[in-house]
Amino acid sequence: MARVPIEPGFFRIPDDPDEPPRLLGSRCPSCGEAFFPRRLVCAKCLHEGTEDIELSTRGTIHTWTYCHVPLFGKKDADVAGYGVAQVDLPEGPRVQSILFGGPDDFAIGMEVEIDLETLRQNKDGDDVVIYRFRPAHAGAAAGPGSAPGSTS
Amino acid sequence: MSRGLTFENVAVAGIGMVRFGMYRDISYLHLARDAGLAALHDAGLTLADVDEAFVGYIQPAPMLGIKAMKELGLTGLPVTHIENASATGLVAFREAAWAVSSGRANVAMALCFDKMTDMTGTSGRGAGRDQIDAPILPAAYFALWAQRRMHERGTTPEHFAAIAAKNWNYGSVSPFAHRQSDHVVTAEEVLASRVVAEPLTAMMCCPADDGAACIIVAREDLVRSRHPGRPLVRAIASALTSETYSPGHTFIGPVVGPSSMTRATALECYEAAALGPEDVSVAYCHDAFVNEELEYYELLGFCAEGEAEKLVVEGETGPGGRIPFNTDGGLIARGHPGGPTGTAMLHEAVLQLRGEAEGRQVENARVALTHLVGGGSIATVNLLGVERS
Numbered sequence: 001m002a003r004v005p006i007e008p009g010f011f012r013i014p015d016d017p018d019e020p021p022r023l024l025g026s027r028c029p030s031c032g033e034a035f036f037p038r039r040l041v042c043a044k045c046l047h048e049g050t051e052d053i054e055l056s057t058r059g060t061i062h063t064w065t066y067c068h069v070p071l072f073g074k075k076d077a078d079v080a081g082y083g084v085a086q087v088d089l090p091e092g093p094r095v096q097s098i099l100f101g102g103p104d105d106f107a108i109g110m111e112v113e114i115d116l117e118t119l120r121q122n123k124d125g126d127d128v129v130i131y132r133f134r135p136a137h138a139g140a141a142a143g144p145g146s147a148p149g150s151t152s
Numbered sequence: 153m154s155r156g157l158t159f160e161n162v163a164v165a166g167i168g169m170v171r172f173g174m175y176r177d178i179s180y181l182h183l184a185r186d187a188g189l190a191a192l193h194d195a196g197l198t199l200a201d202v203d204e205a206f207v208g209y210i211q212p213a214p215m216l217g218i219k220a221m222k223e224l225g226l227t228g229l230p231v232t233h234i235e236n237a238s239a240t241g242l243v244a245f246r247e248a249a250w251a252v253s254s255g256r257a258n259v260a261m262a263l264c265f266d267k268m269t270d271m272t273g274t275s276g277r278g279a280g281r282d283q284i285d286a287p288i289l290p291a292a293y294f295a296l297w298a299q300r301r302m303h304e305r306g307t308t309p310e311h312f313a314a315i316a317a318k319n320w321n322y323g324s325v326s327p328f329a330h331r332q333s334d335h336v337v338t339a340e341e342v343l344a345s346r347v348v349a350e351p352l353t354a355m356m357c358c359p360a361d362d363g364a365a366c367i368i369v370a371r372e373d374l375v376r377s378r379h380p381g382r383p384l385v386r387a388i389a390s391a392l393t394s395e396t397y398s399p400g401h402t403f404i405g406p407v408v409g410p411s412s413m414t415r416a417t418a419l420e421c422y423e424a425a426a427l428g429p430e431d432v433s434v435a436y437c438h439d440a441f442v443n444e445e446l447e448y449y450e451l452l453g454f455c456a457e458g459e460a461e462k463l464v465v466e467g468e469t470g471p472g473g474r475i476p477f478n479t480d481g482g483l484i485a486r487g488h489p490g491g492p493t494g495t496a497m498l499h500e501a502v503l504q505l506r507g508e509a510e511g512r513q514v515e516n517a518r519v520a521l522t523h524l525v526g527g528g529s530i531a532t533v534n535l536l537g538v539e540r541s
Contacts, residue, residue: 065292067292068349084292084295092399094400096404108300119287
């Protein structure tokens with residue numbers, strides 16, 4: 001049974017289920033600004049043509065909330081409550097994401113790390129997944145230059 | 153360059169709206185028709201007098217605006233669709249006012265309508281499940297603002313609840329508000345309602361409803377000749393911006409841009425009008441989620457940064473206050489169908505400037521400010537004024 005992204009082009013799912021997913025970003029070769037998601041034209045200096053990068057798997061919470069309405073706003077969604085955060089990544093991008101954990105598990109400034117949430121199964125029986133952040137465990141994070149498999 | 157527009161020789165000829173609510177059995181076209189006819193009647197005009205129309209809605213269905221205009225008559229006038237998410241109605245007004253100001257039309261109409269009760273399928277609020285930015289809802293997005301504000305400024309849920317109670321209580325004295333409470337709403341009641349996304353409770357959030365609202369603008373001499381004794385409400389200036397990149401920008405989710413968009417847009421509009429916040433008598437803002445209103449007190453220039461909470465505690469944005477906000481209940485109580493939200497806001501602003509806002513009239517209202525943000529994202533600020541004979 002495979003894992004497939006909710007929408008292609010935003011994050012990479014490693015073959016090894018113990019490895020974290022990687023957000024797919026861009027870096028401007030002219031001004032150095034980094035972005036998520038990928039884009040062709042630099043949003044800061046308007047340079048055309050950016051370099052593909054994979055973003056760090058850890059960041060810090062800029063702000064967060066805990067929601068008591070169903071994910072996607074759908075009445076039939078099987079989620080009672082969940083956190084949502086803006087997470088600042090070391091490369092610069094601020095990423096909005098759902099959180100894995102309870103209402104007392106997060107704080108502004110806390111370090112979090114990325115993993116995957118299974119939303120549902122598609123008609124082929126694959127798990128449809130989206131990225132989420134959870135409180136960071138001790139240990140090294142995968143940085144932008146690290147090879148697959150180097151994450152603890 | 154400043155991109156704000158200054159309008160010349162543009163007055164409000166007529167306003168009309170269908171009170172927002174849940175109209176499951178009434179079609180879009182009939183909601184639009186009734187608002188359009190009410191505005192034509194208020195203006196003392198027929199569709200034959202209207203040179204151009206701008207129609208707005210956010211329901212993802214093409215052609216509805218052209219069809220709605222045909223309910224008012226088939227006169228061959230140019231009709232253009234405007235869609236700018238929650239800000240649609242104000243932007244349709246801006247285009248109508250510019251059509252008159254530029255001299256290409258003597259009379260122009262902005263007609264907006266929507267039915268949130270009919271938002272189905274893979275679009276609209278709570279978008280499809282196959283989209284990366286679908287899981288996070290607007291309530292969560294604005295709760296993120298609120299949480300950050302509380303962290304930085306020591307704002308409390310009680311501040312937010314006080315603003316929500318004010319807007320609920322304004323709604324109960326406006327005949328055009330969707331939510332009309334049969335009792336005085338207290339901050340305690342707001343705080344005790346169901347938590348949606350911390351710290352926002354259900355009573356701090358706008359409803360999803362249906363409705364239509366229309367505003368007709370025209371050359372000043374035409375408006376004077378139809379209603380010689382009526383105070384002349386003028387469109388003064390308008391500003392509209394999209395996002396400017398800044399560090400910490402978010403691109404995925406129900407993005408409504410950095411809150412600073414509102415500050416930049418207001419500055420453009422004040423500059424185009426040669427007015428400042430001290431000249432404004434009454435203001436309307438995008439209070440879909442109540443903490444927004446608190447932020448906009450500062451961003452629209454009505455108090456210094458960090459002093460919005462003081463404004464709330466001192467009741468300066470309620471009845472009898474220095475700068476009353478959202479006197480028809482705002483998005484929270486008047487309602488927020490989407491497209492017509494902005495034209496309903498203008499409806500109330502015009503009533504206030506004419507001195508016809510019974511039960512909630514701001515004394516000697518001379519200048520009204522209307523502000524909305526729209527997903528995607530954009531922000532718009534528009535100023536209207538009045539000349540009393």
